[in-house]
Amino acid sequence: MKFRAKMIDVGCLNHFTRVVNTIAKLTKSCVLRLTADNLYFVLSGKVASGGVSMWCELLQVNFFDEYQLEGVSAEANEICLEVSPENLSRALKTAQNAKSVKVKLTKKHCPCLTLAAELPSLSSISRAVTHDIPVDVIPRRLWHDFKEPSMPDFDVSIYLPPLKTIKNVVDRMKNLSHYLVMEANLNGEMNLKIETDLVSVTTHFKDLGNPPWGDDASQSRDPEEMAYARVDIRKLQQFLIGQQVNPSKAMCNIVHKKILHLILLHEDVSLQYFIPAVA
Known part of the structure; x- marks a missing residue:
């Protein structure tokens, strides 16, 4: 599995930050589902037992200047990660005026989303801030819980x-x-x-x-x-x-x-x- 992406446009970065901030207000933990074309933030609560559920869909091409993904296999070309949106939100706050932000799936002491922001500098020396956000990789056998919810038959x-x-x-x-x-x-x-x-x-x-x-x-x-x-x-x-x-x-x-x-x-x-x- 490999994932790396890069944002250069400040407007896209700010918009992505607002989306993550919204998700962080709704849940302490959610699933980030990465596919070739989209990112999804998923909260799969069991509505029948009183839990809320959420499905947030983003078209990656509208946010990222570079985006590379190699999923778990050729026929299942996606990655599912359990992540704390609050941690992601905190990391993005330090990158608000960044010249670029890179996001990469890495293996440190545990699997991480590593966010590296290149900050503007008055000198020729570049400044960078790096955050390692711990994630849990969700095995493929559990992916069925994180598919798009069907539209209920509303009245x-x-x-x-x-x-x-x-x-x-x-x-x-x-x-x-x-x-x-x-x-x-x-x-x-x-x-x-x-x-x-x-x-x-x-x-x-x-x-x-x-x-x-x-x-x-x-x-x-x-x-x-x-x-x-x-x-x-x-x-x-x-x-x-x-x-x-x-x-x-x-x-x-x-x-x-x-x-x-x-x-x-x-x-x-x-x-x-x-x-x-x-x-």
């Missing part, structure tokens, strides 16, 4: 209002309850609701629009009928706190009483986040 799909607006609402609501109900219909309406024995609070959003997935299943659904999911408010807040991707589109698919499926799309990044509903 309603809706475009989200600005994430900052949702975050402000959720931040206020979290002081009132541990759980939040997100509901939406096919008329572009969405509500965020808190209901307890002492208080009931609802924030209404209208004219958001519904994504055209080309699925006929929802055509027979009453446009006024709400689908909803009641979720742990901390899991939703964690998702909103970490966002630095600045998506061009943000959507939410609701599987009635089962799953909240959040999707952020940027021109070269897509992030999916699954939050299980609670009774």
Whole structure:
């Protein structure tokens, strides 16, 4: 197995750093899946047992000026690594104004992602900072756990209002309850609701629009009928706190009483986040 890549463009480096910072806010550990064309950050929580799951996809050519990969074999040309995104985020912070950043899979005291940043210097002597980030190589027999999640059969799909607006609402609501109900219909309406024995609070959003997935299943659904999911408010807040991707589109698919499926799309990044509903 071999992996090495290089970033020279400062804009690409900063964008990659923002993506990693977002992932670091969502999970302490995840799988970095490397293929010839893409990088994936994967959190494979078992939604059925109350865990969140995440799938973040990056097109490598939009970030790296050089990219070389030799996977575990010719027919399985990819590498899966368990990594701490927080460690990767810290390493990237020291490289913000770097002339170039090289990332390489190395073998030190253990397998590592070695990140070497060439920093600007006022003299002719170059300055470099190197970080060795420990990783665990995931054997091929476990790869099936880290494939792209299938799109759930949702009841309603809706475009989200600005994430900052949702975050402000959720931040206020979290002081009132541990759980939040997100509901939406096919008329572009969405509500965020808190209901307890002492208080009931609802924030209404209208004219958001519904994504055209080309699925006929929802055509027979009453446009006024709400689908909803009641979720742990901390899991939703964690998702909103970490966002630095600045998506061009943000959507939410609701599987009635089962799953909240959040999707952020940027021109070269897509992030999916699954939050299980609670009774």
